[in-house]
Amino acid sequence: MFRTRLPALLSFILLAGLVPGPARADPLADLAKYSVFPSVDLSSLSGGSVQALRGPTLGNPRDVSIQAVYLIHAPVARALQMHQQWDAGKHSELKVYLHHDFSTHPTLADFSQSIPGNAAVRKLTDATKKLPDLTDLQLSKAEAATFKNTGGGGAYPPAIQSFWSQILFHRATAFLSRGLSSQPPYESPDGSSRASEEVSRLLAEQPKVRAAFAPIIGHSPLGGGIGSAPLLPYWELFDVEDQAAFNLGAAASVLNGDSAQMVDLQYFASGGYFAYITLYQMWPITVAGKPATLVWRVDSMSSQALSDLPPFDRMASSAAMRQDILRIINFFQKDTGR
Numbered sequence: 455m456f457r458t459r460l461p462a463l464l465s466f467i468l469l470a471g472l473v474p475g476p477a478r479a480d481p482l483a484d485l486a487k488y489s490v491f492p493s494v495d496l497s498s499l500s501g502g503s504v505q506a507l508r509g510p511t512l513g514n515p516r517d518v519s520i521q522a523v524y525l526i527h528a529p530v531a532r533a534l535q536m537h538q539q540w541d542a543g544k545h546s547e548l549k550v551y552l553h554h555d556f557s558t559h560p561t562l563a564d565f566s567q568s569i570p571g572n573a574a575v576r577k578l579t580d581a582t583k584k585l586p587d588l589t590d591l592q593l594s595k596a597e598a599a600t601f602k603n604t605g606g607g608g609a610y611p612p613a614i615q616s617f618w619s620q621i622l623f624h625r626a627t628a629f630l631s632r633g634l635s636s637q638p639p640y641e642s643p644d645g646s647s648r649a650s651e652e653v654s655r656l657l658a659e660q661p662k663v664r665a666a667f668a669p670i671i672g673h674s675p676l677g678g679g680i681g682s683a684p685l686l687p688y689w690e691l692f693d694v695e696d697q698a699a700f701n702l703g704a705a706a707s708v709l710n711g712d713s714a715q716m717v718d719l720q721y722f723a724s725g726g727y728f729a730y731i732t733l734y735q736m737w738p739i740t741v742a743g744k745p746a747t748l749v750w751r752v753d754s755m756s757s758q759a760l761s762d763l764p765p766f767d768r769m770a771s772s773a774a775m776r777q778d779i780l781r782i783i784n785f786f787q788k789d790t791g792r
Contacts, residue, residue: 481713481737481748488666489750490521499525499748500741504783506776509752512659516728516761518772519660519754520779526747527791530738533747534707534714536790537734538686545785549693551575556687558630565622569691571609577697578724579614590697592724594638597621618700618724622689625722626702630687633675634721640728644758649721652729652756663752667733670715674706676731683708692726699725713737727757753779 485491490507499505509519526533542548551572556564569575581590586598600620604613628636634650653676657664664671674681683706690701703720713736720730735750755775760768 481739481750484666484735484737485523485750488662489523489752491523491750494523494748496525496739496741496748499523500527500746502787504780504787506780506783508772508776509663509754510660512656514655514659514756514761515768516758517656517659517754517756518760518768518775519656519663519752520772520776521753522751522779522783524749524751524783524787525739525741526736526749526787527741527744528747529745530712530714530736530747533736533749534716537716537786538705538707540786540789542782542785544789548782548785549574550690551693551698552691554689556626556689558685558687560623560626560630560687562619562623565619565626565689566615569610569615572698574693574696574698575691576609578699579610581697582614582617588642590725592640592642592728593621595641597638621724622700622702626687626689629675629702629704629721630680630685633679633681635678637721642758644762647728647758649729653719653721653731656729656731656754656756660752660754663733663754666735667715667717667752669708669710670706670717670733673708674717675704675719675721676717681706694723694726697725699723701726701730703730726759727755730755751779751783 482494485494490509491505494505504522504524506520506522509521512519526536528536543550543553551570552567554564554567582601583603584590585601586595588598601617602613606612625637634653637649639646639648657671657676671677673683685704685706687704691698692701700723701720702722703718705716705718707714707716716734718732731754733752737748739746739748760771763771
């Protein structure tokens, strides 16, 4: 996922599965109209710099949005492919322990990969053994009740692996059949919430972003159901405050005239956030007589942890998220050639 932790999405034939949408206007005019960037310095961006700002203030205290603009020295088709295929796992600083792509018809085996036995995974194991106590995990009560601790040693015993494989398999299968509405709620002492509600609110709170990305929203699970654009599903094991967590996500793309849009939607996470949406608008431009791509990226996250913070600490968290996104984009640029 090309966000705070960006997965390597499935490699696929580039434009074969893209759904056509309406052509977009001039990129600089669009940025001024829809984004938080009134203007951008193309000369600076062409040298590899990245502009990133906090998005508009959102209505719910657990929601935050960051926007970024950068440039890729490649045509739109190639730039899109770069984003889809980039592997963040080679950068240990990003703490993505495992990434796995799977088809739209998964089997239980897709969620039974070998898990590293590090300290973060041991903390996940300890939290799982406390179920049905949901203090340290994000699940439904019904899911938590299915855990049976049959013992076993090691950082990630067989009973733990079986439990999480089943959770991921059933949630992924439901999502790929019916979309966000299929997802069980997160239930905890703080209350109950659903990924579908979190995603709808994140989009509703940003009307300009929603308008700009109407093509990809309409053709993807963001717009309801599973959408018409082919989905590239995956799951990951990553770090949240030194505890390993699982997520489930899917990416989709649409072609808008000579530009493109992409979404990376994380619709489940066992910790860290309820929902995470990354939207990309890619416009063709010319730099020094050569084709290039101007990228506008919008990251939107819903996290219960944010709502538990006082306002000053919430601002600090959004600033940290901005720095993480800048770091991710810089890694991406370094790996793909500035």
